[in-house]
Amino acid sequence: MGRLKEKFENFRFKGILVITLIFAIIAAILLVELSGVHFNYRRHTLDLLPKENVVTKTDACCGLDVNTLLVYTSDNKASADAYVQFDVILADMKIGTRVVDLSFTTVPLLQGYDTVIVLLQDLSYLGNDVLTLCNWVRDEGGNVYFPLTLEQNAYSAVVENKIGMVASFNYSFVNSIYVHSDFMIGGGKAYTVTDAYDSARTVQLNPKTTKVHASLDTENGVPLIWEAEYGTGKFVVNNFGMCDKAYRGFFAASLSLFGDVFAYPVINASTFYLDDFPSQIPEGNSDYITRDFGTTIRDFYINIWWPDMMNLADKYGVKYTGLAIESYDDAVDGTTDAAPDTGTFLNFGNMLLRKGGELGYHGYNHQPLALGNKDYNDIYDYKTWQSTDAMITAFQHLIDFCDELFPDVPMSVYVPPSNLLSDEGRQMLLREFPHIKTLSGIYLPDDVLDFALLQEYEVDENGVVDQPRIISGCDIDDFMTMGAMSELNLHYINNHFTHPDDALDPERGAQLGWKELYKRFDGYMNWLYSSAPELRNLNGTETSAAVQRFVAVTPHINVGTTNMKITIENFYDDAQFLVRFNEKRPDTVVGGRLTSVTGNLYLLDADTDTVTVSFK
Numbered sequence: 059m060g061r062l063k064e065k066f067e068n069f070r071f072k073g074i075l076v077i078t079l080i081f082a083i084i085a086a087i088l089l090v091e092l093s094g095v096h097f098n099y100r101r102h103t104l105d106l107l108p109k110e111n112v113v114t115k116t117d118a119c120c121g122l123d124v125n126t127l128l129v130y131t132s133d134n135k136a137s138a139d140a141y142v143q144f145d146v147i148l149a150d151m152k153i154g155t156r157v158v159d160l161s162f163t164t165v166p167l168l169q170g171y172d173t174v175i176v177l178l179q180d181l182s183y184l185g186n187d188v189l190t191l192c193n194w195v196r197d198e199g200g201n202v203y204f205p206l207t208l209e210q211n212a213y214s215a216v217v218e219n220k221i222g223m224v225a226s227f228n229y230s231f232v233n234s235i236y237v238h239s240d241f242m243i244g245g246g247k248a249y250t251v252t253d254a255y256d257s258a259r260t261v262q263l264n265p266k267t268t269k270v271h272a273s274l275d276t277e278n279g280v281p282l283i284w285e286a287e288y289g290t291g292k293f294v295v296n297n298f299g300m301c302d303k304a305y306r307g308f309f310a311a312s313l314s315l316f317g318d319v320f321a322y323p324v325i326n327a328s329t330f331y332l333d334d335f336p337s338q339i340p341e342g343n344s345d346y347i348t349r350d351f352g353t354t355i356r357d358f359y360i361n362i363w364w365p366d367m368m369n370l371a372d373k374y375g376v377k378y379t380g381l382a383i384e385s386y387d388d389a390v391d392g393t394t395d396a397a398p399d400t401g402t403f404l405n406f407g408n409m410l411l412r413k414g415g416e417l418g419y420h421g422y423n424h425q426p427l428a429l430g431n432k433d434y435n436d437i438y439d440y441k442t443w444q445s446t447d448a449m450i451t452a453f454q455h456l457i458d459f460c461d462e463l464f465p466d467v468p469m470s471v472y473v474p475p476s477n478l479l480s481d482e483g484r485q486m487l488l489r490e491f492p493h494i495k496t497l498s499g500i501y502l503p504d505d506v507l508d509f510a511l512l513q514e515y516e517v518d519e520n521g522v523v524d525q526p527r528i529i530s531g532c533d534i535d536d537f538m539t540m541g542a543m544s545e546l547n548l549h550y551i552n553n554h555f556t557h558p559d560d561a562l563d564p565e566r567g568a569q570l571g572w573k574e575l576y577k578r579f580d581g582y583m584n585w586l587y588s589s590a591p592e593l594r595n596l597n598g599t600e601t602s603a604a605v606q607r608f609v610a611v612t613p614h615i616n617v618g619t620t621n622m623k624i625t626i627e628n629f630y631d632d633a634q635f636l637v638r639f640n641e642k643r644p645d646t647v648v649g650g651r652l653t654s655v656t657g658n659l660y661l662l663d664a665d666t667d668t669v670t671v672s673f674k
């Protein structure tokens with residue numbers, strides 16, 4: 059009986075303990091929920107590099123082994139324009155290249171090179187070296203790449219049968235590029251060319267010596283990208299005729315057809331920015347919102363748009379980066395009389411942070427950081443700032459406002475209003491607010507104003523990252539689809555921004571209605587993550603951290619008969635590569651992980667500065 063009583067007492071005591079414990083856990087969860095921001099914001103999967111580990115692209119490229127020769131001529135516009143693109147493509151792919159301008163000099167001896175890139179439409183610039191190159195391919199196992207549509211003349215006639223052409227007619231209008239399914243990320247589909255012209259030679263190829271990777275409109279259309287065996291070496295030919303920023307991925311994919319195995323570093327990030335979020339919700343109604351939902355803009359933002367955006371975040375694992383803006387006034391004298399709706403600001407901001415998102419700066423107001431020496435040419439209804447001091451005062455006000463609402467939440471990303479930032483504005487930001495480590499403008503050219511922040515993926519000596527956004531809005535048009543696909547293949551990146559008011563603005567598809575916009579945005583994400591399932595969902599700062607690592611690495615790649623060894627100079631803690639196994643098949647990996655992407659293309663996630671992939 060005494061034992062029983064003791065047991066009961068024991069149990070009663072334990073029971074109370076259990077109940078107390080449950081309450082304590084609930085209290086802890088509630089606390090974490092209430093202070094939400096403290097729960098997630100430190101969980102960066104990648105942190106920015108310490109300053110002493112920052113390496114600029116120029117420094118990283120200095121250490122590359124030079125195995126590639128590029129010939130072009132600065133006195134031909136097509137060649138010179140193409141070089142502008144290739145200069146970046148080769149630096150980003152970390153292909154050590156010697157560049158020869160045929161307007162000054164001739165093709166050097168080919169000994170010691172693996173690959174020659176002939177950036178010419180008109181091969182007469184090569185003179186008799188056309189034959190030297192062909193013989194080098196046939197006899198020495200050389201690789202020659204023709205990225206531009208070859209002009210028909212006596213010199214191209216010398217190479218035509220060697221690159222597999224058995225017949226050639228007139229030119230074809232390149233409506234769309236059909237990418238064969240195993241060749242590129244996003245392959246198995248035709249991509250519309252928005253600036254199309256008669257840019258492709260209508261050719262027939264010898265099926266015995268060539269392999270086609272992209273063609274006009276359909277799988278059996280005019281060949282646009284192919285490789286051709288010739289003797290002991292290989293040619294790769296591009297016949298689509300475009301050479302601007304939105305097509306860079308086609309060149310990267312073409313280059314990767316050379317060698318038994320070809321590896322190049324990539325960023326591996328998917329980032330979605332929400333411009334003007336949090337911000338003041340516009341008062342009143344909007345035609346399209348009233349039409350479709352019979353509600354106010356405020357109600358639409360809170361009860362329809364935001365829950366839908368959160369659904370997408372949950373469905374695809376996206377971490378949004380919101381760009382805070384305090385006011386929509388047009389004060390440019392440093393006065394800051396805004397009376398922000400702090401409740402909404404705080405709610406939206408906290409929900410974003412709780413989901414692993416991030417907050418960045420957009421501005422005190424939406425007036426771009428430009429002084430009186432800039433002109434909006436009546437394109438924008440903005441004012442220029444009265445002085446640098448006025449810009450500083452207003453920007454400091456935004457920082458104070460964010461610090462007050464989101465204490466201890468680090469903010470380091472800046473996105474300029476309307477993607478406009480003057481040099482003076484940039485210098486001011488980096489000088490006065492050194493905690494800003496990311497400037498995010500746009501990637502694809504927009505030549506409306508000369509101070510649009512048009513960027514490459516770059517890092518300066520202080521570690522400040524240029525991180526351009528590539529596409530925008532919920533209705534991704536053909537031009538942006540091409541750019542998105544191309545960038546998956548060059549940098550393995552998706553970088554997108556949208557605004558809460560897309561659904562109100564007819565220029566961004568509002569007439570379609572939010573339901574349709576949402577459907578299209580969902581369709582884009584679905585395409586993205588099914589094409590590139592290994593893409594890392596990162597917020598703005600994490601993507602900058604990935605850019606820092608991508609820019610810093612200097613890989614030395616050694617492909618032998620039984621394995622490939624990559625030694626990575628300036629490796630910090632993570633490096634990502636796309637690897638194409640042309641003639642070999644991967645077996646085991648030491649120092650990283652390989653994941654199949656498409657066909658013989660793999661993603662390599664390197665954990666150490668030396669990765670060895672053995673072959674089957």
Ligand SMILES: [Zn+2]
Nearest residue numbers: 333334475476
């Ligand atoms: Zn904005």
